[in-house]
Amino acid sequence: MEKVLAHSLFSDFDISLFVSGKHFRLYEKFGAHLISVDGLTGTYFSVWAPNAQAVHLIADFNDWNKVSHPLNRRLDSSGIWEGFIPGVGKGEVYKFLIKGFGGEELEKGDPYAKRWEHPPKTASIVWDNDFKWKDKTWMNKRAKLNALNKPMSVYEVHLGSWQRDPTEPDRVLTYIEIANSLVPYVLDMGFTHVEFMPVMEYPYFPSWGYQITGYFAASSRHGTPQELMYLINELHKNNIAVIMDWVPSHFPGDAHGLYHFDGTHLYEHSDMRKGFHPDWKSYIFNYDRNEVRSFLISNAIYWLDKFHIDGLRVDAVASMLYFDFSRQPGEAATNEYGGSENLGATQFLKELNVAVYRDFEGVHTIAEESSTYPGVTRPVHNGGLGFGMKWMMGWMNDTLKYFKNDPINRRYHHYQLTFSITYAFSENFMLPFSHDEVVHGKSSMIYKMPGDEWQKFANLRVLYAYMFTQPGTKLLFMGNEFAQTHEWDFKNSLDWHLLEHAPHRGMQKTVRAINKLYTSEPALYEHSFSPEGFEWINADDARHSIYIYIRKGKKAKDTLIVILNLTPVYRENYRVGLPFKAKWKEIFNTDAKEFFGSGKHNKQALLPEKEACHNRDYSIVLNVPPLAATILKQEK
Known part of the structure; x- marks a missing residue:
């Protein structure tokens, strides 16, 4: 093998952009690149170390010899060391040996390496980004489907603990294995996006x-x-967008x-x-x-x-x-x-x-x-x-504080749920129930809820319905959708066995149905960041802990009325003012028996009456189920 040959991928313009902070494709220049020079195949290496006295490449191919392969310092003031080494190919394991400013020897991984050894090993690996993408259809329509006026329901995932192999619980799944189970699950649950916690x-x-x-x-x-590209490709082929923590x-x-x-x-x-x-x-x-x-x-x-x-x-x-x-x-x-x-x-x-x-x-x-x-x-x-x-942290904190209260005391905290609307349109907000809320002694989402088992699940169902009918996009951490009972443990799989039990199956069905409602009702997403999409009917019924609001789309026929009853008391013949005169029907109810609710429905069409209520000329009378969200839509 020949020694280091003088070669550079940097033009003078590249250097000018780099030192001025304006070069945003440095991965095409720095790091390890498989290239040919004068008919010789090998790898070009470069690293930024302006205060180093010397930089050598140490690797498997030279038995980690500290002096055999010195990189060349550019003659300009960029601080870049570089060189081409013939015969070094894909898969070569390497580091930079840097003689530092004070003379110390530092063994550093490549900041731009495309692949690293499996921890606890720490060396970089010569690699490429070659992949045959098959997501052209998604990429062509991404701008439309991923727009701010489209539904965005994000499933946040930690790849190391979403699932584990039951026969080898200490082994994390591969990207391929994750793709085989995660993609159909996200598709079935109706989430529009996944967000990966950091995968760098x-x-x-x-x-x-x-x-x-x-x-x-x-x-x-x-x-x-x-x-990893394969996993992303499979999600895209199913019209699921991918967000990455950075x-x-x-x-x-x-x-x-x-x-x-x-x-x-x-x-x-x-x-x-x-x-x-x-x-x-x-x-x-x-x-x-x-x-x-x-x-x-x-x-x-x-x-x-x-x-x-x-x-x-x-x-x-x-x-x-x-x-x-x-x-x-x-x-x-x-x-x-x-x-x-x-x-x-x-x-x-x-x-x-x-x-x-x-x-x-x-x-x-x-x-x-x-x-x-x-x-x-x-x-x-x-x-x-x-x-x-931007994540709406204030909404998340106020909401969880409110729901932790025993329902008998919620009347004293009524405005914790109405306050967020006063600033909801000051930013483009995403409403998050993320991994941070189910670790470090904060308890799982289901055990934040007060009451007996039935009440805990009813509270969580109505909480999610409240979340998905508020302005803003949505994010739910994995396991929250089926009421994981333990706090999140990064060392173990989610407790999928809980789905053997009716309350957890009901919770999962609820989230699946909420996602379907959210993605199919334009009123819930067309004006996610605009006050024209939201209006209170009654924000002041603290005595009954009932909240009533309207969600509006671009067309009046898409208007929804949302009624939240945040006590376990069944309210019969409750009168609600209408945004306009029309017949209304119940299209969603978190108290449905299939969700593990009590089955209190409004099965008949709700007819408008010429009786003023909530400062509106027309009203309807309906039954409001306990600890539940009822959603109404104009009957055609």
């Missing part, structure tokens, strides 16, 4: 994927990058990762008030550095480009926006104007969203953002951060 390579399984070392590599725990907020301090990469604080901020996260004991990217912004935005673009991802849920945005996030007074840095806002991070997020929405039709970025930062989903050209959606 990460060393520590209990981090759930949120401590990433291989930003450009699919986790080897489940197979090859091509097998973590540009922090990274771990593992010796083979990004931390102290060339003997200096290269990717992280050197000021640990800005560069270290006290909660997660991890390191925060230096968003002020042009090359770091290029790295991160290139990574986002990579997953959209090479893996056909339809959306990125951006983790921990609030921690990026503020220097004082989770820090005690006096412990936080400030910006150049003395404020707590991380101006580099806000600029990075704006550039990210501009690039994503410019280059990829029909995709979305979604901010997991818990602060009151204004304009998160406002376009950048209008002064916002440019996200497509």
